[in-house]
Amino acid sequence: MVANVNESSPPRGIREGLLLAVFAASGAAALIYQVCWQRLLFASFGVDLESITIVVSTFMLGLGCGALVGGNLSRRFSQRLIEMFVLSEVGIGLFGMLSATLIPMVGDRFMAQSLPVVALVNYLLVLVPATLMGATLPILVAHLFQGSRNVGVSIGGLYLANTFGAALGALSTGALLFTWLTINQTIYLAASLNFLVALAVVAGLRRSPQ
Amino acid sequence: MSWAPYVLSFGCGLISLSQEILWVRLVGFAYGNPPHVFAFVLGLYLLGIAAGAHIGKRYCRADRDLYGVAARVLLISAAWDAVAPFLYVGAMKFDRTVGMFLLPLAVMLVALFKSIVFPIAHHLGSSNSPQHVGASVSRVYFANILGATLGPLLTGFYLLEHATLQQSMFLLCAATAALAAYCFVVRGTFRSWVIAVLPLPALAGLLVPSLLIPMLMAREWYPSYTSYYLADPGKVVAIRENRHGIVHLTSDGSGADTVWGGNVYDGRVNASLVGNVNGIERVYILAALHPEPKRILEIGVSIGSWTKVLSGFPGLERLDTVELNPAYPELTARYPQVNSVLADPKVTHHIDDGRRWLKRHPDEKYDLIVMNTTFNWRAYATLLLSRDFMLKLKTHLNQGGILAFNTTGSFDAHATVASVFPHSYRLGSFSYASDHDLTPELAHIEERIGRMAWNGSPAVDLANSEVQETFASMRTGFERYDQFIGSAERKPEIITDQNMITEYRYGTLFW
Numbered sequence: 087m088v089a090n091v092n093e094s095s096p097p098r099g100i101r102e103g104l105l106l107a108v109f110a111a112s113g114a115a116a117l118i119y120q121v122c123w124q125r126l127l128f129a130s131f132g133v134d135l136e137s138i139t140i141v142v143s144t145f146m147l148g149l150g151c152g153a154l155v156g157g158n159l160s161r162r163f164s165q166r167l168i169e170m171f172v173l174s175e176v177g178i179g180l181f182g183m184l185s186a187t188l189i190p191m192v193g194d195r196f197m198a199q200s201l202p203v204v205a206l207v208n209y210l211l212v213l214v215p216a217t218l219m220g221a222t223l224p225i226l227v228a229h230l231f232q233g234s235r236n237v238g239v240s241i242g243g244l245y246l247a248n249t250f251g252a253a254l255g256a257l258s259t260g261a262l263l264f265t266w267l268t269i270n271q272t273i274y275l276a277a278s279l280n281f282l283v284a285l286a287v288v289a290g291l292r293r294s295p296q
Numbered sequence: 297m298s299w300a301p302y303v304l305s306f307g308c309g310l311i312s313l314s315q316e317i318l319w320v321r322l323v324g325f326a327y328g329n330p331p332h333v334f335a336f337v338l339g340l341y342l343l344g345i346a347a348g349a350h351i352g353k354r355y356c357r358a359d360r361d362l363y364g365v366a367a368r369v370l371l372i373s374a375a376w377d378a379v380a381p382f383l384y385v386g387a388m389k390f391d392r393t394v395g396m397f398l399l400p401l402a403v404m405l406v407a408l409f410k411s412i413v414f415p416i417a418h419h420l421g422s423s424n425s426p427q428h429v430g431a432s433v434s435r436v437y438f439a440n441i442l443g444a445t446l447g448p449l450l451t452g453f454y455l456l457e458h459a460t461l462q463q464s465m466f467l468l469c470a471a472t473a474a475l476a477a478y479c480f481v482v483r484g485t486f487r488s489w490v491i492a493v494l495p496l497p498a499l500a501g502l503l504v505p506s507l508l509i510p511m512l513m514a515r516e517w518y519p520s521y522t523s524y525y526l527a528d529p530g531k532v533v534a535i536r537e538n539r540h541g542i543v544h545l546t547s548d549g550s551g552a553d554t555v556w557g558g559n560v561y562d563g564r565v566n567a568s569l570v571g572n573v574n575g576i577e578r579v580y581i582l583a584a585l586h587p588e589p590k591r592i593l594e595i596g597v598s599i600g601s602w603t604k605v606l607s608g609f610p611g612l613e614r615l616d617t618v619e620l621n622p623a624y625p626e627l628t629a630r631y632p633q634v635n636s637v638l639a640d641p642k643v644t645h646h647i648d649d650g651r652r653w654l655k656r657h658p659d660e661k662y663d664l665i666v667m668n669t670t671f672n673w674r675a676y677a678t679l680l681l682s683r684d685f686m687l688k689l690k691t692h693l694n695q696g697g698i699l700a701f702n703t704t705g706s707f708d709a710h711a712t713v714a715s716v717f718p719h720s721y722r723l724g725s726f727s728y729a730s731d732h733d734l735t736p737e738l739a740h741i742e743e744r745i746g747r748m749a750w751n752g753s754p755a756v757d758l759a760n761s762e763v764q765e766t767f768a769s770m771r772t773g774f775e776r777y778d779q780f781i782g783s784a785e786r787k788p789e790i791i792t793d794q795n796m797i798t799e800y801r802y803g804t805l806f807w
Contacts, residue, residue, distance in 0.1 A: 117339075121335055121338075124334075131652070139317075139448050139449055139453060142448045142452075143445045143447075143449045146313065147442075147445040150442055153438045153441060154435070154438050160434075197652055223437060243353060245349040245353075245414065246347075246349045246350045249346035249349060250343070252342045253338075253345075260331070260335025261336070268795050269796075270794060
């Protein structure tokens with residue numbers, strides 16, 4: 087689809103701008119989740135540095151696994167990059183919706199276990215959505231590279247957009263969202279962002295030939 | 297295949313995420329750990345990363361000596377890593393507002409320099425083949441994420457346990473310099489001895505006396521909370537830094553030294569009603585409110601003043617204490633006023649999170665549960681003040697049992713406990729809640745507190761006028777919920793794990 091864009095598609099600049107904007111929104115959602123999940127996991131598994139460290143590192147490891155998976159998929163399905171991105175966003179949103187009840191439920195079951203078990207459970211909880219989040223970067227880089235042919239430029243732009251969105255997500259969660267919303271309401275807001283991102287990408291490319 | 301791009305990507309991820317944890321700790325300490333600090337530092341850090349990635353992208357567009365660029369950027373980064381904490385702390389010492397304005401610059405630049413290298417590493421390590429670009433990008437990205445995963449683990453579990461915050465910052469500064477040296481070597485213009493030489497200045501910084509934390513111990517930065525703090529806490533007599541946090545002690549020469557947890561007032565060393573500088577009557581009254589508390593749970597021990605009082609309750613069979621930071625019992629050992637609790641066979645000390653400990657001991661029941669809770673606006677205070685936790689605590693109380701905790705002045709906390717227990721009261725900042733009316737017990741204050749003893753010696757001299765005045769203030773100051781709740785400035789709300797209102801909606805904004 088992406089490689090066969092014709093005159094009926096939006097101009098490349100608009101397409102790239104759209105992708106950068108939605109990737110920024112995707113980054114914002116990711117960091118809203120991270121702050122919310124940390125809070126839920128702390129409440130469920132206990133507050134101390136072990137929990138905090140485990141949550142931060144498993145989140146990062148999930149992103150790394152996602153990067154590998156996304157890179158592999160982008161090579162194998164180079165004609166389906168945008169579809170994979172949309173599916174990833176929908177998957178993140180669905181897990182986000184589920185996480186509001188899943189994390190406390192699992193925490194209640196495993197809180198009394200030993201540190202390695204708690205670490206493993208934390209990892210498994212965060213693995214699926216973080217993997218999907220991590221997969222989105224190489225998928226979109228591969229997509230943009232088809233236009234720019236410069237990896238540094240492609241990844242720099244996407245990384246900038248995604249990270250800028252992530253920064254806004256983190257700042258707004260701490261300074262604004264938690265002031266007026268509960269943790270679950272904030273999670274649902276992030277999930278809505280994911281679904282909006284998926285919808286915007288589908289709508290933005292609706293005139294592209296299949 | 298060259299490993300250099302992966303080493304660069306891995307190193308930047310490891311150092312960068314480690315430094316983020318250190319800056320969260322530094323800023324959290326500076327402001328007494330309000331809940332916004334984590335998200336605030338994280339947001340600034342990400343802005344720095346975004347800006348750095350944008351700058352790095354420009355280098356990739358030009359035909360440049362990219363290893364040379366990376367080496368020079370990392371050298372500048374190492375220099376900033378060494379200087380930034382001292383600049384920030386010095387600015388805070390000079391003027392809190394100046395410090396606040398300098399903070400975004402300090403944090404963003406720490407992140408920015410390393411993230412300039414990120415797209416460069418990608419450019420150096422990625423394939424130019426359209427078929428393989430996704431996979432090659434993912435490998436360099438994975439190396440970065442692997443570093444970012446290991447960084448918090450190494451820093452959180454090991455570095456902060458064995459080094460001070462300042463030492464940890466210098467070690468990471470040296471690591472950045474080492475990465476710069478590595479780039480010079482890969483570039484081929486410097487000999488290998490550069491690897492050893494470049495990090496040396498940063499490593500030498502480990503010898504710099506600890507300045508960061510002592511400089512941040514000035515309490516006059518908290519005008520809105522002056523009533524909670526001491527005008528002159530005196531000189532610092534001990535500092536303990538470990539992975540759980542930073543605890544320090546100050547002395548004004550009175551013998552009742554002050555304890556600070558995370559740079560916030562955390563009690564004083566005093567277990568006596570005579571020379572009572574820490575509102576210790578709020579725990580003594582529990583000896584009167586319960587006719588015979590045999591089993592007591594204390595969550596949050598601090599220096600052990602409250603534990604000492606509870607250990608003297610008549611008829612006590614077992615006192616379980618739960619404290620997260622092992623530095624506290626170490627410091628308790630210094631003080632003869634309280635250190636007997638460490639060897640008391642009736643007292644069992646547990647190092648754990650309060651919620652988790654209760655979860656791990658679902659069948660333990662108590663006559664008294666006591667929490668000298670930290671300030672309600674601090675990060676995670678909700679987890680001890682919420683209705684969810686109160687309901688949990690209720691299941692651990694025997695019939696007739698009492699929950700006592702410090703609301704630190706929050707009417708929301710009083711309203712929350714009143715939503716769980718049919719009878720609740722206050723004395724000073726403390727709340728006392730039970731399944732029955734406690735006011736008739738006030739008639740037993742003198743008799744029951746008079747029976748308190750430590751090693752067979754009475755804990756209280758009933759003939760002392762100060763003691764009698766305290767008893768009188770207990771009787772007059774002990775108020776039913778419906779008597780005092782009307783004086784709240786706004787309609788009190790129920791605190792839940794979900795709404796976190798004392799931390800966010802009604803908490804303090806540190807900026």
